[in-house]
Every structure is written in structure tokens, then in C-alpha cells.
Amino acid sequence: MNEKLFVRNPEQTELGKKIIQFSIQLIQENGFESFTFKKLAEEIGSTEAGIYRYFENKHRLLIYLTAWYWSWLEFRVTFHLNNISDPTIKLKKLIQLLAANVVDDDSTMYVNESLLHQIIIAEGSKAYLTKHVSEDNKDRLFKPYKDLCSLIAGIIMEYNSDYTHPRSLASTIIEMAHLQVFFMHNLPSLTDFGESKNEQLVVEYIEDLVFSSIRHHLRTD
């Protein structure tokens, strides 16, 4: 993890890990807006000042969580795509990993990946939708997100090297995999999955969108 993501590395101390663990829980429960360092400190039996030793402010903590999530997801994707050569299968697996519900893998005890996934869906874009995106980007805070995007763009190019918008399609896949799930649960009339609330339908929609789009370019019409 990039040094600029934190003041002190939370992975290296007990308090640090507690901060991660309980911030995920609190943000998921009450939303990022109502989340404060004071509430977090009370929850873990520490003090506000204690949290500030690890993170400059709560927005930085959100960026840390998103960076963690995208790094973890890229690892997962790389793992699941290992030994697969067919780019069609790769893309399908990938869309599945993005849109489907996450089951908490117990690899990192203090991170509940399932809750974190829900946070990214509802709060993830707030990490970059700020007036200081560009500076944050210069500090490479969004590198994990961009790396995943590049990985996806690469697979798209494997499928069809003539496709003209691999990066934009990659970021569209990532964002829509999350946003359509959010809409399905909260503003269902913006989707076609309102009654079912089934993530698998989002997967099918995105597969359809992606493959019709990149297949189209194989022809010369």
C-alpha cells in the first residue's frame, strides 16, 4: 500500500487494524456522512487523537479503504483468471467478480470483504468526486483503481485489438457493475431488475453490453 494513503500504516499495529475493522462496520451501518472519528474511537475504546495518528481525516480513510478494496479485487481477479486463455471467459469471470455479492474470505481477519464491497458500491465514488482529485491522483492514491482498469482494458484488447475504447469500457464496466446493483436495491425503476433484486441479472446486463460492444467491431459495417 502506498505510503501516502495513511499517516501511520494501520496494518502494523493492533489499533491500526481495529481502525480498519470498525470503520468498515460503522460506515456500512450508518453511511459515510454520519461517520466520525469520535464515534469510531468510542467504538474501539480509543480516542479521536488516536485515529488521527493513522489517518489525516475521514476522507483519507475512505480513500484507503477503496484502495485496499481495488488492490484486493485485482488480486482476486488475477487469481481467478490464472490459466484461463480465452478472453471471453476471462471477461465473464471478471464481470461476475465485480457485480456479484462478495462472500467474506477470511484471508484478512480485520477486513470484512463483504461489508467493504457494500461500502464501495454506496460510497466508493465519493473518494474521487472532490475538488482535490487531481492532487490526490498525483499522490497516486487511485493507483489500485487505475491498475484494475488497465487490467480489464488489456483483456478487452485481447478479445478484439481493434476496439477503440478499451479504457473507457473498462471504467464503464467497473462503475456500472456497482451502480446498477445500487440502483436495483435503492432506485429500482432506474433498472430492469426491480422485482428480483438478483445480482445475477446485473451480470447478464453487463455481459450483454460489453460483448455486443466489442464484438461489433469485429465486423466492418
Place this chain on the structure above:
Amino acid sequence: MNEKLFVRNPEQTELGKKIIQFSIQLIQENGFESFTFKKLAEEIGSTEAGIYRYFENKHRLLIYLTAWYWSWLEFRVTFHLNNISDPTIKLKKLIQLLAANVVDDDSTMYVNESLLHQIIIAEGSKAYLTKHVSEDNKDRLFKPYKDLCSLIAGIIMEYNSDYTHPRSLASTIIEMAHLQVFFMHNLPSLTDFGESKNEQLVVEYIEDLVFSSIRHHLRTD
């Protein structure tokens, strides 16, 4: 405009119009996070309490601005699509209206539509990415957004009545038209338009995405 969008209708008084005018200016300049009613009050020579007579809080003001924007956009779309029967042309016009830079039309003196468009790109999704979306949705605060989405879904069905995901594609068009522009300017490596910074390329990308997607279903493969 829905009565629940405000405490007192800002369109009906001088102070109300000033609130709209200068909140657009301040949010665009410094971002929604750093925007406060105190700063706004100072800017327009009124008091915090004065603003609270019109809007419950700054988040409600953001919802109002987004609702205003989507209503205005739907009107614009309807106007520009009037007399056009070809759904292909309709969809192209529509994508153009969504992604292209807005030129301030002087129809509403106190609303700078161009600035408002920029606000929607950078802050729009914060209107619904909250823990209280569902209640806000019950109060019909997102109706203008949903109406525009329905309108677009309708045109998609005109083009191809067999297409299976008209609503999801409609919300995808709306969101991506904005997000790809945001990425192009702020996180360019997430797009394929990095160097050019030209909105027209976003339009082309989305056209390609949409038409390959809905055309695909015309075939039976």
C-alpha cells in the same frame, strides 16, 4: 417542482433566487464539501437562518439543484426531439445533449445552466448516494431523474422493442455521459480521451456503446 424539495419555494422570492444563483456558483467553485450555508449567506448578504427558511440543509439544496437540472434537461430533450421520428437520430441527439458542454441559455436568469451542468457531473451522484435514498425516493425527490430515464428507455424501445434492458441502458447512458467527462478531465487514464479533453469523443464512445448494444438484439445469434 415537488413541494418536498424545499421548505419555501425559492423561485417565488428574490432571496430564494439569490440562494439558487449563488449556491450554484459557490458549489461549482469550491465543491460541495466545502460549501456551507454560512458562506452562502455572506455571499448574498443574508444570514444562515435566512437560508434555512428555504432549505432544510445543504444536502436538500443539492437534491433541489439536481432535480432542477434533470427537469430542465428533460424539457430540452423533448424540445430538441420534437418532430424527429427516427429513433436513431433521437438517441444521437440525446447523447449529445447529455455529454456535450452546456451553453448557458438565458431562459432562467438566476440559473447558470453551464455551471449547473458541471455541478451535476462532479456532485450529482451525491444526491442519491446516501443512507436515506429510499425515504428521499418515497418523497419523489428523484422523480425528474427517473422521468428522464423513462423517456430514454422509451426511445430505446422505439429503436428495438426486443431489447431486454432499456431502463438499465438508459441510466447507464446518463451516468456514463457524465462520468466519462469527469474522468477525462480528472483521471484521464480511466478513459481513451486523455490528451484531447474533447467532449465529442465521449459522445462517440457512448453512441458506439449504445448502438452496438441495441442493434445486436436485432439479430438472432
Place this chain on the structure above:
DNA sequence: TTAAATGAAATAGTAATACTATCATTTAAA
């Protein structure tokens, strides 16, 4: 083995934010 350096955590603040309440004054509609 004892002093110096380091680091984690508690305490106690401050400034700003997000509101609410009250009352006087201006403006506009009946």
C-alpha cells in the same frame, strides 16, 4: 543500570459547522 530517545495514547483544548429560536423590521397583498 541508568539516562536518553522514541512512540503510543490520553487530555484538553479551538475553530468551524450545522443547526434552532426569538424578535424586530420591512415589504407586499387584501
Place this chain on the structure above:
DNA sequence: TTTAAATGATAGTATTACTATTTCATTTAA
């Protein structure tokens, strides 16, 4: 002209976001 609505001025509270200082424990180095 009277009455009500709208605005302005003032004051106040609780919470939030953040900082400075001090305490306490541990490591390291003389």
C-alpha cells in the same frame, strides 16, 4: 390601511474536525 408574509439581526447550542500538550511505557545506547 391593515394584516400577513418575508426578511434581517442576534444569540445560542451541539457536534464535528482537528491540534497541541502532556503522560506513560518501551526500547536503545552509554
